Amino acid sequence: NAGVMQNPRHLVRRRGQEARLRCSPMKGHSHVYWYRQLPEEGLKFMVYLQKENIIDESGMPKERFSAEFPKEGPSILRIQQVVRGDSAAYFCASSPVRSGQGNEQFFGPGTRLTVL
Amino acid sequence: AQTVTQSQPEMSVQEAETVTLSCTYDTSENNYYLFWYKQPPSRQMILVIRQEAYKQQNATENRFSVNFQKAAKSFSLKISDSQLGDTAMYFCAFMRAAGNKLTFGGGTRVLVKP
Numbered sequence: 001n002a003g004v005m006q007n008p009r010h011l012v013r014r015r016g017q018e019a020r021l022r023c024s025p026m027k028g029h030s031h032v033y034w035y036r037q038l039p040e041e042g043l044k045f046m047v048y049l050q051k052e053n054i055i056d057e058s059g060m061p062k063e064r065f066s067a068e069f070p071k072e073g074p075s076i077l078r079i080q081q082v083v084r085g086d087s088a089a090y091f092c093a094s095s096p097v098r099s100g101q102g103n104e105q106f107f108g109p110g111t112r113l114t115v116l
Numbered sequence: 117a118q119t120v121t122q123s124q125p126e127m128s129v130q131e132a133e134t135v136t137l138s139c140t141y142d143t144s145e146n147n148y149y150l151f152w153y154k155q156p157p158s159r160q161m162i163l164v165i166r167q168e169a170y171k172q173q174n175a176t177e178n179r180f181s182v183n184f185q186k187a188a189k190s191f192s193l194k195i196s197d198s199q200l201g202d203t204a205m206y207f208c209a210f211m212r213a214a215g216n217k218l219t220f221g222g223g224t225r226v227l228v229k230p
Binding site: 031033035040041042043044045048055056058059089091093104105107109110112 | 120158159160161162163166207216217218219220221222223
């Protein structure tokens, strides 16, 4: 059973371009979480999705950021008109059931976004 | 809102010795879960140990154990018989029992010296 997969592992964009980050959850997992890690900091929650639904987006910046988890295919985190402050590692995690009750979230290897 | 604080930015320990990492948190919840994650240079996040707040017994996983003090809102991690492969960033994290997101501390960098 493959783990959580994220691609690309490294992404370089110039200011003003769009960044699309992909996350394929573990097989059988229908819950996906996105976190952002700025340099020398801990991970910060961004958004929680189930198939075709956004459940909690309380950590998402109000502008330029969006996420989706379609019925078929990976979850996508999209950042429009990137700025240098968006440079960070973006982690995806998945779980087979809702992660409450302490159920483990399984993390992918992350995508490191660099904005020039 | 919950906050998690790790007051030690960096710690070093000799191989085979013991190191303890501190973590404190702030919450008004009564039922929650606490976690320690390891992030080696590969950046992969690996769950080390998990504690349920309603359980008084401290969790143990092989060489890793915790000291959970609910009243003090403290959750320290002890790494015994440290190995070179333990070199990594360690993050303490909190999750409400009815929640779905992890709140992480700022991390402690652990360096195991041969």
